[in-house]
Amino acid sequence: MFKKLDMPTRGEKIEMQDTGLHVPDHPIIPFIEGDGTGPDIWRASVRVFDAAVEKLYGGKRKLEWFEVYAGEKAFHKFGEWLPDDTLVALREYLVSIKGPLTTPIGGGIRSLNVALRQELDLYVCLRPVRYFHGVPSPVKHPELVDMVIFRENAEDIYAGIEWAEGTPEVKKVIDFLQNEMGVKKIRFPETSGIGIKPVSKEGTERLVRAAIQYAISHKRKSVTLVHKGNIMKFTEGAFKNWGYALAEREFPEQTFTWAEYDRIKEQSGAAEADKAQKAAEEAGKIIVKDTIADIFLQQVLTRPAEFDVVATMNLNGDYFSDALAAQVGGIGIAPGANINYVTGHAVFEATHGTAPKYANLDKVNPGSVILSGVMMLEHLGWQEAADAIVNALQKTIEQKIVTYDFARLMEGATEVKTSQFADAVIKNL
Ligand SMILES: NC(=O)C1=CN([C@@H]2O[C@H](COP(=O)(O)OP(=O)(O)OC[C@H]3O[C@@H](n4cnc5c(N)ncnc54)[C@H](OP(=O)(O)O)[C@@H]3O)[C@@H](O)[C@H]2O)C=CC1
Ligand SMILES: O=C(O)CCC(=O)C(=O)O
Numbered sequence: 001m002f003k004k005l006d007m008p009t010r011g012e013k014i015e016m017q018d019t020g021l022h023v024p025d026h027p028i029i030p031f032i033e034g035d036g037t038g039p040d041i042w043r044a045s046v047r048v049f050d051a052a053v054e055k056l057y058g059g060k061r062k063l064e065w066f067e068v069y070a071g072e073k074a075f076h077k078f079g080e081w082l083p084d085d086t087l088v089a090l091r092e093y094l095v096s097i098k099g100p101l102t103t104p105i106g107g108g109i110r111s112l113n114v115a116l117r118q119e120l121d122l123y124v125c126l127r128p129v130r131y132f133h134g135v136p137s138p139v140k141h142p143e144l145v146d147m148v149i150f151r152e153n154a155e156d157i158y159a160g161i162e163w164a165e166g167t168p169e170v171k172k173v174i175d176f177l178q179n180e181m182g183v184k185k186i187r188f189p190e191t192s193g194i195g196i197k198p199v200s201k202e203g204t205e206r207l208v209r210a211a212i213q214y215a216i217s218h219k220r221k222s223v224t225l226v227h228k229g230n231i232m233k234f235t236e237g238a239f240k241n242w243g244y245a246l247a248e249r250e251f252p253e254q255t256f257t258w259a260e261y262d263r264i265k266e267q268s269g270a271a272e273a274d275k276a277q278k279a280a281e282e283a284g285k286i287i288v289k290d291t292i293a294d295i296f297l298q299q300v301l302t303r304p305a306e307f308d309v310v311a312t313m314n315l316n317g318d319y320f321s322d323a324l325a326a327q328v329g330g331i332g333i334a335p336g337a338n339i340n341y342v343t344g345h346a347v348f349e350a351t352h353g354t355a356p357k358y359a360n361l362d363k364v365n366p367g368s369v370i371l372s373g374v375m376m377l378e379h380l381g382w383q384e385a386a387d388a389i390v391n392a393l394q395k396t397i398e399q400k401i402v403t404y405d406f407a408r409l410m411e412g413a414t415e416v417k418t419s420q421f422a423d424a425v426i427k428n429l
C-alpha cells in the first residue's frame with residue numbers, strides 16, 4: 001500500500017459503515033507532528049491522550065499511533081512536502097491528527113494544510129470556541145462565549161485559483177474579463193494580480209446541513225449564516241440564500257428561519273412575525289439567521305450570548321476563528337477538526353500555526369492540540385477519556401499552572417513549559 005512507509009504493526013483500521021464509524025478498541029491513528037512548535041506540542045499532547053485512555057480503559061482500549069509525514073520533516077526525509085504515502089494513510093485509516101504546517105507568504109509552495117483538506121474533501125472546518133474558567137481574557141464576560149464555527153473548507157478563495165501580476169496568464173485573464181465579459185472596473189489592469197472566488201450551491205448546502213445537524217444533535221439554539229453578501233452578491237449573498245433554502249427544505253420541522261420571519265412580516269406585520277419566532281423558540285426549534293461579517297465581528301464582542309453555531313465561508317471562518325479564540329484566552333486554547341461527514345474522514349488540528357519564533361523552546365501552549373485530541377476522542381465515541389482530559393485541563397488552569405501565553409496575563413501564575421503543562425494535566429486526570 002505504501003511506497004516508502006512501513007505498514008503499522010499494531011492496531012486495526014477504523015471503518016465507515018452504514019451505521020456510522022466503526023471504531024475498534026485499538027484504532028490506528030496517523031499523526032503528523034507539524035513544523036515549528038509542532039514537535040514540542042505533539043510530544044506533550046500525545047502523552048496526555050495516552051494517559052487518559054490508559055486511565056479510563058486500563059489497556060482495553062489504546063490509540064495505536066502511526067507517524068506519517070508532511071511539511072519540513074517530509075521534505076528532509078523524502079524530498080517531498082506532501083508524500084503520496086501520507087495521503088494514502090489519511091484516506092485508509094479515516095481519522096488522524098496533525099500539527100501545524102508552514103506556508104510561505106507571497107510565493108513558494110501552496111498551503112499543505114489546505115491541500116490536505118482539499119485532497120480528502122474535508123468540507124467542514126469545525127472550531128468550537130468556549131471559555132475555561134480562570135483563563136485570562138481581554139473581555140469582561142468571556143463565559144458568555146460559547147460558539148461553534150462551521151467554516152466551509154473546500155472552496156472560496158482558498159481554492160488557490162490566482163494569477164500573479166505581470167505574468168502572461170494574468171494578462172490573458174484580464175483581457176478576457178475586459179474584452180469578452182465587459183468588465184470595466186479593474187482599476188489598474190496593467191499591474192493587477194487576479195484571484196477567483198468560487199462558492200457553490202453544493203458546497204454551501206453540505207456545510208449548512210452539517211451545521212444544522214450539529215445544532216440539532218447538540219441542542220443548540222441558533223445557526224447564524226455569516227457572509228458579506230451585500231458586496232459579494234453571487235458568492236457570499238448566494239451562500240445566505242442557499243443556506244436559508246436548505247434549512248426550510250430539509251429541516252422544516254426543526255428550524256425557523258429569518259427568511260420565514262421576513263415573509264410573515266411582509267404579509268402580516270412585525271408583531272405576527274415576532275409571535276411566530278417566539279413560538280418556534282418555545283418549541284425548541286433552531287433559529288436560522290444571518291448577519292453581515294463586519295457587524296458580526298462587533299456583535300460577538302458586544303452581544304456574544306446571541307451567537308451559537310456559526311456557518312460561514314472559508315476566508316471568513318479563518319478570520320473569525322482566530323478573533324473568537326482571542327475572546328476566550330487566545331490561540332493557545334483553540335482546537336479544531338476538518339471533517340467529511342459522508343466519508344468519515346477527519347483530520348484534527350489546532351487553529352493556530354507553527355509559531356516559528358518559539359520552535360524547540362518547549363514553551364508554547366499545547367492546549368489547542370490537546371483539545372483537538374479531545375474532539376477526536378469524542379468523534380471516536382470515547383467520551384469518558386475526552387471528558388477526563390477536559391476536567392484535568394480545567395483543573396490545571398484553576399491551579400494557575402499555565403504556559404507563557406496565559407502566565408503573562410495572570411497574577412500569581414506558575415509559568416511552566418509545554419512538557420510541564422502536559423505533566424500537570426496528566427497528574428490531574
Ligand atoms: N493549520 C495550520 O497548520 C496553520 C498554519 N499556519 C502557518 O503557520 C505559520 C505561522 O503563522 P502565524 O501567522 O505566525 O500564526 P501562528 O498561529 O503560528 O502564531 C501567531 C502567534 O500566535 C501565538 N501562538 C500561536 N500558537 C500558540 C500556542 N500554541 N501557544 C501560545 N501562543 C501561540 C503566538 O503569539 P505571541 O507572539 O503573542 O506569543 C504566535 O506568535 C505560517 O506559515 C502560517 O501559514 C497558520 C495557521 C494555521
Ligand atoms: O494553511 C495555512 O498556512 C494557514 C491556514 C489557516 O490559517 C487556517 O486554516 O486557519
Ligand SMILES: [Mg+2]
Pocket residue numbers: 318319322351
Ligand atoms: Mg487561520
